[in-house]
Amino acid sequence: MNNLNVKARKLLETKVVGVVIGFETGPTGIVRPAFITDPSKADTLIYDEHCTQNLAVYLTKPEVKKLGKIGIVAPLQVMRGIMMLISEMQITADDIIVLGISSKGELLEISDISVMQGLIEKSELSNPLKDKELLDKLTSLSREERFKWWQNELSKCIKCYACRQACPLCYCTRCFVEVNQPQWIQVQSNTYGNMEWHILRAMHLAGRCISCGECGRACPVGIPCHLLTMYLADETFRYFGVRAGTSDKMKSVLSVYDPGDKENFII
């Protein structure tokens, strides 16, 4: 990834950006996100198959924003996150320089947002294969079995909200879950309250999920909570024919409507 280091160094030296967000190897040899502000440190940036975290989550943080214009190492999922954040007016295209990474790990030249849109449209946008298999397995079960399966998974939840923190699109400064008049979601962890929380999270991401799977990876107890939002991402495509994060002009599915929407369950 020499190109990446050269480009990052140039951007920092010429003061085009104030910070480059990417990955570096930490002291224990584990890949971690890096915030490079010093051009001489640009060589520590790496990109390999271990760099899975969705860095778009940092774009909305005030402590990152104040560093100036942001350069960001962006594989497909990050690009889609950026698209969603722009379409939801959380950042503007002028705030960021995208250091795009292709699916083969090569640096892409992304001069503006339309180039990025073209790249996203050419990519595979459905859910990752191993999640698809799990989803198929779950949908083939009976309803009672699914209920048991989810109850078992959700009973492990410790309500740490890592799924929320890791998600690039969960940027509300005051989350619904912190609203306590009335207390919508119980503070303590119990299976029913955990289920309410995960339903709430999935519904708030309905039509917005970019299928990066970061929530599931962030979960410390290994609940595959990304399946909920990914399932809804599939349903969004099935009903409304759109995938989130493909355009900077797109409105999220649940904030617009079409009088011709089809359903078959309302009598």
Next chain:
Amino acid sequence: MPEFEPKIVAFVCNWCTYAGADLTGTSRIKYSPNVKIIRFPCTGRIDFMLLLKAFANGADGIIVSGCHPNDCHYTSGNFHAKRRWIMFKELMDFMGIDMNRITFSWVSAAEGAKWAEVVNTTSARIKELGPYVSYKELVNRPIEEEVKNE
């Protein structure tokens, strides 16, 4: 043992279904007394969390009803609601919650007879399904059992 009488909560919009239910009454049409009506300004106001809370507090069935498409008092509330219910229904089904217990309908202010029919069919269906035991068990799971799982 007395026959099971389901608890049904109806979330209805002020402008159409509530007025429709009023008409059912003034037309002296008899319908199932199991339903408890909660009036909302618009179908678009009905948060999905309210449905979960209704189940959690002992409802066996739910009716959600509002103005027909294109008849919304606020022009677009029911269209937004429709998209939300499509997503909600799919998610609930995926998580294994019984969607046969929730009836979605459009009932206008002139459809007093339809309201009676919606309530009666829902009530009959819930009677057949019985109390929503699995959900109630989940809500009232004793703390000992929760801790045992860890």
